[in-house]
Every structure is written in structure tokens, then in C-alpha cells.
Amino acid sequence: MPHNDSTIMSTDIRLDPQTLLSAYSQGIFPMADPRGVIKWYSADPRGILPLDAFHIPHTLGQLIRNGKGFEVRINHDFTATMKACREQRADGTWINDKLIRAYTELHELGFAHSVETWWNGELAGGLYGVSLGGAFFGESMFHRRRDASKIALVTLVNRLIERGFELLDTQASTSHLKRFGCIEIPAADYLRRLDSAIRKRAVFD
Numbered sequence: 001m002p003h004n005d006s007t008i009m010s011t012d013i014r015l016d017p018q019t020l021l022s023a024y025s026q027g028i029f030p031m032a033d034p035r036g037v038i039k040w041y042s043a044d045p046r047g048i049l050p051l052d053a054f055h056i057p058h059t060l061g062q063l064i065r066n067g068k069g070f071e072v073r074i075n076h077d078f079t080a081t082m083k084a085c086r087e088q089r090a091d092g093t094w095i096n097d098k099l100i101r102a103y104t105e106l107h108e109l110g111f112a113h114s115v116e117t118w119w120n121g122e123l124a125g126g127l128y129g130v131s132l133g134g135a136f137f138g139e140s141m142f143h144r145r146r147d148a149s150k151i152a153l154v155t156l157v158n159r160l161i162e163r164g165f166e167l168l169d170t171q172a173s174t175s176h177l178k179r180f181g182c183i184e185i186p187a188a189d190y191l192r193r194l195d196s197a198i199r200k201r202a203v204f205d
Helices: 015-027 058-066 079-088 097-108 148-163 187-198
Strands: 006-007 031-032 036-044 046-048 068-076 112-118 121-134 133-144 167-171 181-184
Touching: 006 133, 015 031, 015 036, 015 097, 015 121, 015 167, 031 097, 046 187, 068 148, 079 097, 079 112, 079 121, 079 133, 097 112, 097 121, 112 148, 121 148, 167 187, 181 187
Parallel strands: 133 167
Antiparallel strands: 006 036, 031 036, 046 167, 046 181, 068 112, 112 121, 121 133
């Protein structure tokens, strides 16, 4: 997901699963700078997509109802999805090989997930993120075909609602995400919501 962040540590960091999950539980996430140095970041205000106010634009809703063309898969090729997110960013990327290895390990442990849209057997779009309790932290999304990432987002939200999640963290808000109901809230409010969400038992898979 897009970022509007402040750096809170300027040195390279540990990315073992326990450290990563501890950071997420405190509203902190890692990114690599242009030199490849990974730092911790936070955001204030914080972007969230309220699950009870999620809005599907009309034309996208029609496409989904028609059900033609796209196939949606969950956790089918997590690493390929993450690499595609890295390749999509024309302005440089905060995703490097070390982060891909770290999140792939989280995926293998059941804490990181991908929602993928496929077209004619090829990966056309998708997103990935981290789940912890009843919180899902959206990290990045991409598309190679129009509407592919949007369909992945709708699938993600439906899954989170069905499985009792409370919080979808987008880290920041953009005009694109605002079309779906994304808002920004003060960091203090976000941390209160996060504390409640991670205490809840919810299973993504």
C-alpha cells in the first residue's frame, strides 16, 4: 500500500518473524531506502479502510457480478506477487530481496498472505499483506491488467469480513483508495484500534 511515513530508526534492522510481528503489533513496518538500507517506519495520520464502510465503485461491481475473465487465487504464489509489486513501482521501490525473503518466511508461517487475480493462466494483479489477530496490514498491490488489483482488494475485504477481522490498515490514503472508503485517522486512534484488533482470534486461511 502507499506510504505517508516518518522514519523511527535509521539503521539496518532485524527481519526475523518474531521481530516483524512485534513491530506490526506496535504500528511499525519496514521499508528499504534507495540504497537498500531497511528502516522502521510509522505513519501519522494512519490510513485505514473501515470494513463496515467499504464501497465498491459501480463499474467494478458490474465487472465482478459478470464474473468473466479473472480467476482469484489466495496464497497461490506469494513470492511472485511480492516481486510483481516491486517491479510495478516506476518511482523506485521500498521492496528489496531481503524483504522478500523475510515476508516469504512469514508467509510460510501463516502470517503473510497474497490475494491474486489471474487471467488466462498468468498473474494479472494482486496484493499482499500481514495478518495478526483480527488485523490485516496491507503492504502493496499491483496490476498488469485493468481492474486486476481492484478485484483483489474486493476479494480481500470480503474475506476479512467473513472471517471476523476488525482492522484493515492501508498505512496511508490515496485518491484511489478513497474511492473504496479509505480514511486517515490520528496515530493514537489507530493504535487503540490496533490493540483491540490483534487481541481477537481470526484466521485468514
